[in-house]
Amino acid sequence: MSAATAAISEQAPIPEDNSHAAHANPALRDEGAKLGFRLTLPAQILVLFIAVFPLLMQLYISLTDWSPLSGLGWWSAWSLWNNFANYTDLAADARFWSALNRTAIVMIVCVPAEFLLGLALATLFADEFPGKRIFYSILLMPMMVVPAVAGYMFFMLFQSGGPVNDILSALSGFPVTIAWLSDPTLALIAVMVADIWQWTPLMFLILLAGLVGVPEDQIKAATLLGANPWQRFVTIVLPKMKTIIIIALAIRVIENFKIFDTLYIMTGGGPGVATETISVYIYKVTTQDLIWGYVAAIALAILIVLSIAAVFAMKRMARAREVTA
């Protein structure tokens, strides 16, 4: 989430701007600024250590061949300077690009699926129906399952003798013994099913909040003017929900890009590299190959990509807010 936080802090108002009006007297203003600096100092130091320092350290290591096995402290990594070899390697690393590609495929399938399911459910739950509260609780449950547990659950469900095949057998009347997690395509599908199962509720929750915030009298006004339910949805509900839709999509895109725990427990990135996403790849390079300089370079590259995406989303959001406010 550091990319998103960075983008938010960029947009935060600069305190000095506000103090101009409040204190016409320059001496008072300086005093106010000083006090403000002192009051925010602890937080600034904290940010320095949790965001800025690791980032710089990562940048530093990414320019070297340093690894924990090199026998050097990380601060002496400069002696292993490698003339940006990590970055040139990265550009030529077919496994990296295929992992990135696969991550993008997962995202392109999962996020829209979660969005559409979440929106449909939110539309359903915006009205009253019997048993709504119970269904509401049930619906939110997947989100509360620990991802590792969810991973193990789906691992069991998709075994060749598991419940998924049992259900398919019962429905089709033929014995189905698909080896879901050992087939490259099916394994990817299984992993995406698990992600959609776990994260549709979050999408639903955010979109429901947006949906109930749509002014009811505007919907009534549209109805009185002859708009049918679909027209009302397209012309009133969706435009009013624009900001919240962008937020929901941004959260899921960023999170989905980092998809790891459930997936790793289900397939370990396999069979072969068939479900190896960017996080799985980084994890393997970190723990198996131990080339940390290279890992730092990969992570930094991804951070930059995500940051650009986040800034873009924030800009869109600010514009949407201007329009709908």
Place this chain on the structure above:
Amino acid sequence: MSAIHLQNLVKKFGDFTALKTMDLAIADGEFMALLGPSGCGKSTTMNMIAGMEEPTSGKILFGERDMEGVPMGRRGVGFVFQNYAIFTHMSVRQNLAYGPKMRGAPKAEIDRRVGAIAEMLQLTALLDRKADRLSVNILQRVAIGRSAIMEPAIFLLDEPLSNVDAAFRAVMRTELKQLQRQFRQTMVYVTHDQLEAMTMADRIAVMDHGVLQQVGTPLEVYNNPANVFVAGFIGAPGMNLLRGRPAESDRGLVIDLGPLGVTPPLPDNLAVAVRAGRGDVLYGFRPEQVILSDRGLSMPVTFVERIGARTIVHLGQGESAVKAVFDNDVGLAIGQTAVVAPAQASVRVFDAGTGCAIRAGG
């Protein structure tokens, strides 16, 4: 065609009865105000006419046509919401064009109709402005225009002036009334503000606790309230009501007000009606129709409000409190005793038990 008939209309929300058997006929082209305090059922009535709520029982007819089961989008009513419900994410033009567009009118026709309605409402210069940064009077015109473009036979307005400050309200009242003259549609106007109802409406339907109390022109309702609720609700301050017992005197029938003494004799035609009633009555007269005299009700002055053009004098206390309104100032101060006499023609008498007016015969 666009007359509205409400027949035995009842609305219940669970155990709560919001509207008890309402019968009301609104003529084609009439401006009818539904007036009453909050919770009197006026908005419920309006929502049922619009089709937002289904009546529990009873009928709503537009002309001869029964509206039962007709969805709100097909009733041909224009509705102006309390907060106008303007589509804030659209421009004024898009707001005005919304109805025809949703019904699939061709673009050229939409443009023509939007142009015409904008012209009429003086919105032409504002057509491409975003609707989220407009002042209230413009919002009101957009709300009216957005409904009017559909050429509804019936216009419903739900307290459209309640969010506006007092000074502006006077301007908007005039504007609304002029618009109604232009459109010549049947208008139903819900309000709790009697001034709005009195100044704009052709007729007023006064409601309280889900019961229609009286229907009449503003002056009928003011001069001849059907019961004590209407008498007290209409007028500012409302009608003075004093409890008493009819008594014969040598000058004619008077009302014995107990410690306050007896009233001047009732006019003959009213006396006939009251005499037939016997029991306790409420003696009513408008604060504006009181004169200082040497014969009348003698009461202590408890408070004097001087508000420029008028002076409101509070007399007596508790059950026998009375207000008198005079043009200009009067030389009365707190503690003095004033002798006031209601103008004979303005006296109204109500049955103390039922609260209903005892009408003068013949």
